[in-house]
Amino acid sequence: MSDALNTGCFLKQLWNEPVLGVRPLHPGYEDHASEVWQVTTSSGAFVLRRSLVAGIPEVDFWQGAHHLCGVDASTLQDLRQVLTLLSGIQGVQVPRVRGEVEVEGQVYLVLEKLDGNTICSFEDQPETVMEQLGEMMARIHAQTFTWCGHPTGRVQKPLEDFHAALLDTMQMLVDRFYPAAEFRAALEHARAQLEDVPVTEASLVMLDQDPSQYLHHEGELSGLVDVEAYVIAPAALDLIGLEYVLDRKAARAVKQGYCRIRPFPDLSRVRSPYRLFCRLLSIQGKVPLEDWMNHPAFLDGLD
Template sequence: MKYSNLQQLFDEPIEKIQILDPGYSGHASDVWLVKTASQEVVVRSSRWRNEPDREFWWGCKFMFGIDPRHMIYMKENSKLLQTVSEIALPKILSWAEMDGREYLVVEKMKGHALSSFKNQSHELLYQFGVWLAKVHLNTSSFYGNLAKTKVGKREEFHNKLAQAMKGIAEREYPSDSHIRTSLDPILEQLHDLPHPQHFCPILVDMDPSQFLAEAGKITAIVDTEAYVIAPREFDFIGLEYVLDEASSASFLNGYTTILGIPELSECRRAYRYFYRLLGVQGSVDLDKWFAQSELF
């Protein structure tokens, strides 16, 4: 799409357009910073044109029903996250569809993208912990997504997760013998796990790059495409790959003012396997992935 077509989203002439690149390949959205005479805003639109068919988005759609081509998910995620005051979220200013592609215009937020949660101040990590616990207070009686295009029974979650694991392993890793031979033992572990009890919004691709910070505080969360309804344990599984012992301690100091931490010992290996299949932190060797430090 030519940048000039973005003009249709605005009443005023566009003075400047800047591409906002998250700095990693495979991201789902095109994002532009757009300046007119009276405002500077961010425009988002999905890169996907066809049905998601790669490990992360295929798995998220199969498991939770979210589709990056449609902005209804970000709109519903925004409604909930706007209610949690500790970390701001860009307000949605307008929505449009052009040539079969959806666009969201959102406010520009202050701050710079976080490159890491490690070596951040105690105050920032404490704030992050309080915020995440308050997000987790929004419990649900189903798994799926906040737009409710998928509403699954909680007691069927692990059965569906097993199907997702099989599907991704077969589709994406047909020649990876280590991933394939690990599948059946993981499925046996999954079968023996008790039903999760605490379903709430979780961010499948939890990563510091989703957040902006300034003056030692997180100012905003700006990428919420992969928010789904799932066991809160999933967020803790993801966090073990982006925190270290020091940063997790500060994070927990904040989180535990609101909620206790979940028990991960029984589910950690199975849930970690699912996250590796999704490639949430790239194509990490499976043994190295399983050997990640246990922080919670």
């Protein structure tokens, strides 16, 4: 726990009321870029967050996200802007920012604590929760952009340049982290597959789709809480990353919910190259490449 957080003086800079307890919240995976606590006061519970990194961490995920779209987990201002964007979309529940303070050069963000518990697995969730997830993703994807890059607008690339930028990022990741022949061969295959595939629109997309990013409460999807890896990219990238944490039943419910809001994107032409990108980011760890690429296409054939 941060030394500053152990001092009553620090907590008094954030709350003018008694602090009853402080509990660290761990995301459940390694290489996370933020330290997060639940702080309980006499008026309720809040979430306190600070960045753990300075600059771009030397790991595949953060290097790839930065190279492609300018993601920088060291600044909480980006997180604040992404939360503001998402909170403006009807039907999307994200924490509201309640305050910010700088102590000894470190910025801390105070966030609303949403009701609910972290989802550990989508496979044991009720169909209603998964349909609500599909609806939420569709509402987010319905907000379209004429460029790709970072939600703050700090990085903007023409839509027609996205696949070239994606291939350049994958080349960097292969050269730096995955020099084995199987990854180089997969990259060349992806290059050929994307040669004539246009990108016609982009949306807010979460690069690290995982159940742990969401909350559930009393049989309902109650919130989206981890948004620091959102970018502006084709919606198909979001859904292809999600496919790895679904089973067939959950996938059917997600697709049903999504299609209530907007047409479901065609994933078939980009599934293989986008899957390779997700693997190079290690969004679900160091899965053997052949197993990763041959994962069932759960979101196909469910109409």
